[in-house]
Amino acid sequence: MVKKSANAGHSKKDKPLTVLERSQEAVQLQRELAETDPSSTKDLATALHDLGVVLRSMGRHEDALLANEEAVSIYRELAEADPTINKDLAVSLNNLGACFPAMDRFEDAAAAHEEAAGLFREFAEADPSLFNGYLASCLHSLGIDFRKMGRYEDAARVDEEAVSIRRELAADMDPSISQDLVHSLYNFSRDLQNIGRLEDAVLADEEAVAVLRNLAETDPTRKHYLAQSLRYLGINLSDLGRYEDAANTHEEAASLFRELAETDPTVNEYLAPALRSLATDLCIIGRFEDGVAANQEAIDLYRKLAETDPTLNKDLAVLLHSLAIAFRKMRRPEDAVPADEEAANLRRDLAETDPTINDDLATSLYNLSIDLNSVGREEEAVCAIEEAVKIRRTLAEADPAHNLNLAECLQNLGAYASHLDRQEDAAQAHGEACTVLRELAETNPRLKGFLASSLHSLGIDLSLIGRIEEAILADEEAVSLRRELAEEDPTANGLLAQSLHNLGVDLAKGGRHEDAVVADEETVSIRRKIADIESTPTAIYRLANSLNNLGVALPCLDRHLDAACAHKQASIFYRALAEMDPAVNKELATSLQNLGMAYQKMGLHEEAMTADEEAVSVRRELAEKDPTIKNTKDLVQSMRNLSDDLRNLGRIHDATSMHEESVTLLRTLAEINPAINKDLAASLQSLGVALSKMDRQEDAAETEEEAVSLYRELVDDDPTLEIDLGSSLDNLGVIFRMMDRNEDAAGAHEEAVKIFRNCTETNPTANGNLASALYHLALALSDSGQQEEAIRACEEAVSVQRRFTAATSTTFIIDEDLANSIRSLGIEPPTDDGDDDAGDD
Structure with a gap:
């Protein structure tokens, strides 16, 4: 085995530089000796070995490597003649292997360690207790x-062997050997x-914990290692x-770290x-x-630790991100x-100094936008998701792998903007999301569902801004995708029905009524099947919506008969649902009105x-419980229908x-919201006609005058209401004539004629109104004794009527009483076949 040369020995009190100098001196002396006495070559190898150890301890890995390589080379040459030298070679190879990792030369390190292991295995067979x-x-x-x-496979193999050996060595519970076993178990794990x-x-982790738990019972200093092993486990x-099990284990680890941190605050880095x-x-x-409690405790610790180590702000951000997710799940x-x-x-x-953080920043902004939207801070939610989109778009330009996240952000941006x-x-946002997803779906078919969802949303947006043809295209593509998905997975039929529902609505808006009916019928068919299987309130509610x-x-x-059948079925479903959920009464009333x-x-x-009586009853109750403008206007509409x-x-x-x-009701609403005056004026106009037909001319005149007054105010802000003003004036003139107020009648008709004549310049269909008003004016002038003026008005009416029917192919009908009155002026009114009513007289 390698022994330290006498000259290389040193005290622990020696400074590193002194130790190095003495080690270098020893190598120099041994090298000089070896030149004259080859038998001292082994001592040179030993000195080189010691120098390598010193240099490595000082971080001078390249110099250490040179010393160790020379030592290995000498030992290898000596071992050829003396196999006992292989023990020293093995030790030197092991030290040589330890030099390479600092230079990222892991293959060389493995080669050295593998050769050393082979030698030690050989020696251990003869003397296991020593080697x-x-x-x-x-x-x-x-x-x-x-x-x-x-x-990793090779790593696990040698780790397993190391664990096996150290397990045997630790059988006598030698603490130092047991700690080595823990290290090997950790690596093995x-x-x-x-x-x-x-x-x-x-x-492996459980065994390490068991070993450390035993050690900690007699040596409290082992608790730190035990806590770490518990965390790894x-x-x-x-x-x-x-x-x-993980939670229980982490709880014990945290408890141990918390205990240790009471006397050693540095342990907070592990806690x-x-x-x-x-x-x-x-x-x-x-x-x-x-x-949440554990997360907040960790956040407090990271916040303090980050004060002295700003790099921990990255971990603090992760914890805050996780805390927000927990709160979201807790609603x-x-x-x-x-x-x-x-x-x-x-x-x-x-991210200002580390652009790789931008991905995480975009994720935080995405989540922030969701939570801001949930608390009603919608404008801020849009700002957050717009920033996320900007980041994702930049990231995707450099790396297309970010395109999916970009699409998700765009989808949410579209939803919030809507x-x-x-x-x-x-x-615009949904359209861009569709473009991105369409490209991604070409190589990843699993994204077709996401693409269909974006197309569905895009169709809704386009429909709302009047771009009906484009909306139809989006709807059709969504339907096509969802039909394909439903063939593979029948549970997707619900989503297919949603897209068909929207397609039907947009086709109807685009005047393609036959296609709209086809889409609506398929929607009903799908949702009927779903309701038969699921029979849940949601499934029945959706079926009722499609029937409506x-x-x-x-x-x-x-x-019309098929329409009545559809509305009747819908009302039956809504009525049953309303018994469980009174909120459905709104849909029930709409269905009854349509029926x-x-x-x-x-x-x-x-x-x-x-049907209309029930609709009025339901809407009256809704308006009493919740007297909003919407509920009251709906009630008024049902009342009008019932009145008809x-x-x-x-x-x-x-x-x-x-x-x-x-x-x-409308008059009361108009006091709260002047925008209702338009509806009020229309109702007053038709009520005046109805009162006149009941021969309540005084009431009719008062009502129609109120309508005229309202329309005069409304026309200032909305010139499109001029025709309505003209119609109310024409109606008022007819009422005045029936009250023998012929001069007032002529004045009302003259103003109506003037209004309609102006309207015909931009709206040719107003010629029908003009002709009717001229006829009425002619009669009023005749009753006032102004025969020449009456005849001129009547002749102009005939001319306008003929021009109107020729230009519009629209039938103009004159009732018999009006026709006879015109003949009394010596003029034969034109005759047209048709069944449309014109004029209010």
């Missing part, structure tokens, strides 16, 4: 070399983990999915990561309160936001009245009473 310790140490180093080279043998890795248990691991496990097993977004914000701020600062009614921005949509689309194809309209179209006025039903059944008085009630 097994050397062999185990050499195997331990060799395992590290293999790990550094990525040869890491290598087993690297080759996927997690269960075996756990066994906890990590492997967690990786194995044994989260309960903090132990708490971090504990928090993760606790959250995984649903113990969020405990997980405490208001607590998640501050953690998200601090994590994002830390990572933003770190919530803020920024539909143009939403469409189908019912709305069918009348465009004159399939009433379908019956009206078929002339089934009794059935229409029954009653009038169709000859119940004029009941119809007018219903109409008057609806006007009263």
Whole structure:
């Protein structure tokens, strides 16, 4: 074995430089001796060996390497003649192997250690008590070399041998040997983990913990190592999915570290990561309160540690990120936001000097946007996700692997922008997400579902901003993808139905009613099958929605009976659901209203009245419980429909009473929200006509005058209402004439004529209104004795009427009373075939 030369010996009190000088002097002396006395060559090798040890301890690894290489070379040459020298060669090879790792020469290190191990194994066979310790140490180093080279299988093999040897050596519970066993078990566990043998890795960690637990019973200084081993064991248990065991193990580790930190604050550096691991496990097993407590304790420690070591801010950011996730899972977004914000701020600062942090920063911003949105801070959520998108886009330009994360950010940006009614921005974000995902899906078919979801959202955005044709294209692509996915996985049929539902709506908006009905019918078919299987309130609710949509689309194809059947089924489902959830009464009322309209179209006025009466009843109750503008406007609409039903059944008085009630409701709403004045004016206009037909001319005139007054105010802000103003004036003129207020009638009609004449310059269809007003003006002038003016007005009306029907192919109908009045002026009114009503007289 290698022995230190006398000249190389030194006291612990010697300074390193003195030790080096004496070692160098010893080498020099031995080299000179060897030149004249070859028998002293072994002493030169010993001196070189000692010098190598000194140089390595000083960090002068290259110089140490040269000394050790020369020592190995001498021992190898001597061993050829004297095999006993192989023992010294083995020791020197082991030291040589220790020099290479500092220069990243792991292959050379492994070669040296492997050769040394071979020699020690040979010697251990003859004298295990003397050489097994050397062999185990050499195997331990060799395992590290293999790990550094990525040869994990070989590393695990030699580690296992080292563990086996040290286990035997530790049988007498020699503390120093037991500690070596722990080191080998640790390395063995890491290598087993690297080759996927997690269960075996756990066994190795458990053995290390057991050894250290025994040592700590008599030697408290071992508690630190025990706590570390417990943490390593906890990590492997967690990786194995044994989260309960992992949590218990990490809890014990944290407890030990916490105890040690009371007398040695430096232990907090170990306590903090132990708490971090504990928090993760606790959250995984649903113990969020405990997980949050551990996380916050770790955060406090990292925050203090980072004051003196800013590099720990990276770990602090990770903990804050995890804390926010825990709060989100606990449905405490208001607590998640501050953690998200601090994590994002830390990572933003770190990214200024370390661009690799940008990926983590984008993730923090993404999560921050989710939590901000959850607490209603939508504008800030958009700002956060926009920053995340910007980062992700930059990262993706350099590395396409970031494109998926970019698409996720864009998808959320689109959703948040949509919530803020920024539909143009939403469409742009969703459109870019679709472009990115479409390219990714070409090589990764699993992303087709994500692409379909983005297309679905894009279709909604485009529809809302009136880009219907583009919306249809997005809907169709989403349907195609989801149809393909549903063929492979029937559970995807629900998503297919959603896209078909939207496609039907957009096709109807685009005037493609036949295609819309086809889409709606398929939606109903799919959702009916789902409801038959699941029979859950959600499945039935979606089926009812699709039936309602189908019912709305069918009348465009004159399939009123089918529409009524669809709405009737929908109302049955909604009625049943409303018994469990009164919130569904809103949908029930809409379905009943649509059912009433379908019956009206078929002339089934009794059935229409029954449906509309229930709709009014439901909406009246909704408006009483929640008197919002929306609920009240819906009630007014149902009242109007019911009023029409009653009038169709000859119940004029009941119809007018219903109409008057609806006007009263609108008048009350308009006091709160002036925007309602438009609806109020329209209701007053039609109520005036209804009152006139009941021969309540005074009431009719008062009502129509109120309508005119409102329209005069509204026209200033919305010129498109001029035709409505003209119509109310024309109606008022007819009412005045029936009250023998002929001059007032002529004045109202003249103003109406003037308005309609102006409107025809930009809206040719206004010629129909103009012709009707001119006829009415002619009659009023005639009744006032102004025959020439009456005839001129009537002749112009005939001319306008002919021009209108020729240009628009629209039939203009004159009722018999009006026709006879025109003939009394000596003019024969034009006759057109058709069935559309024009004029309010």
